[in-house]
Amino acid sequence: MMKRPPPGGLFLEGRSSWVYRLCMADSGPSLPVESRTKLSWFLSGAALTGSIPALILMTAHVGFAGFASENGLPMIQAAFMVAAIWALPANIVLIGAIAGDYSIVAAAIAVGLSSIRLMPMVAAFVPEIRGPNTRRISLLLLSHFIAITAWVIGMERLKNVPAEMRVVFFAGIGITLTTANTLVVALVYLLSASFPPLVFACLFFLTPMYFLASLWGSARDRSIHVAMVSGLILFPAIHAVAPAYDLLLTGAIGGLVTMAYVRWSKGRAAT
Amino acid sequence: MTWHSLTTWWWPYLFILLAGWLPTDIWRFLGVLIGGRVSEDSEALVAVRAVATALVAGVIAQLVLYPSGALAESALSLRLAAAAAGFCGYLYLGRRVIVGVLIGEAILVAGLLL
Structure with a gap:
């Protein structure tokens, strides 16, 4: 039977799902959704x-x-x-x-x-x-x-x-x-x-x-983790070659690497 | 025209607006226009999100590898060790951001004091 992978990705697999739900529970607003005014939501954000x-x-x-x-x-x-x-x-x-x-x-x-x-x-x-x-x-x-x-x-x-x-x-x-x-x-x-x-x-x-910890935690599928790791590795390499465009190229090449991964994992899931 | 060209009171503010606000917010506005055209679960959105995430990761790497100010005087190996230990602490000690931050900072302080 296929189990849906937990949204936490790579390192969360194998942990029981209630742990995950417990972690998520304190991040959401607790009042009933329908009864809240715009001001109340603004203040929750504030x-x-x-x-x-x-x-x-x-x-x-x-x-x-x-x-x-x-x-x-x-x-x-x-x-x-x-x-x-x-x-x-x-x-x-x-x-x-x-x-x-x-x-x-x-x-x-x-x-x-x-x-x-x-x-x-x-x-x-x-x-x-x-x-x-x-x-x-x-x-x-x-x-x-x-x-x-x-x-x-x-x-x-x-x-x-x-x-x-x-x-x-x-x-x-x-x-x-x-x-x-x-x-x-x-x-x-x-x-x-x-x-x-x-x-x-x-x-x-x-x-x-x-940022290191929270960016990893905010990912909802593995493509974000791939993008993050490629960005971390690519940046120093690109900085050594083209320091003026290091961030731009990191974004562009990191994005390409991630899309290649997404295609590859889709292709693997299809066969 | 540089920061020091004019001595009127408003010049620094105009300089900040033209050389700071404009070239920053223009990208945000373009982002809104582009983001309005991609649909929720399209491949284009996955790609945009991947580029954005890789960029943020690049900023993280920049802040650790090539920091400015007081952090620039610390050893690169110390910063790398502190960041790696903090991130591992985050991953394996219950995935709490604060745990990762505290471990990283503790190692940095220990390294700077020793």
Whole structure:
């Protein structure tokens, strides 16, 4: 008899399914679905600002505020940057461009290259968040709040939210998370908080460590695990050859490897 | 025109908008337009999701292998060992993200202090 593989993929096979269900149970909203208003869903999304991934993102912004002030950026401009761009790698690239006295066009190109990854991320996110009556303009406005953390949280949680409530739920996550981190940056400036290098090293390490675990956990089929492993392996190899396009090529080639795997596993299942 | 070209108060904000916000959000808007055209269970969506996941994995690799700021001074082998141990801890100790993060951080701190 064929058993459906558990959605956790590779390493979950062989574990009893109740363990899996138990793990999933605390990630979903607990109130009955029909009785909840839009405001209530918005607030559930906003409440995720207190979740571990959101707290990790805030510590990353503490690190960013330190980096920005080291480079002589005033508080208001650093906070404005976080709210207007809302992508930490792009912020860091822009500060590098400012420090290197790049022209505005060269700075825009450098930032644009670091932000291309948002296009496939948002494209993959749209089917997750779209409800039956979602207007394109709400998606365009909300897309500003999609960056890695909100993307990973959304991919994990949106499937447990009724389709017509997903937009408000994500608005709750995105708007609150962006506002909170803008305030965190301002606060670090106001307190002129400085930490020993060891603390900054730990703060900078939190983000990749968190993404590593949560990206694996957010996958619902094995193709995501294949894509993730190929991205991890391809990046250093491509970086050595073409450092200017390392992320882009990692995405493109990692995608091809994954599609080859999907085709191969389908072909194997058919025979 | 660089950051230091003009000394008016609004120039830095315009610079951030033109060189930061515009080249970032334009990709998000394009993503919405593309995502609106792929249907839920098409192969195209699997492909888009695969590219997005590989990119995020690339960002993770970048943050571990070529970090900026204070982390850049630590040894590469230490960062790799901490990340690998944290990820294994996540996989084999009940799949809790916080467990993986704490193990990775603990090894990093231990390595930096020793």
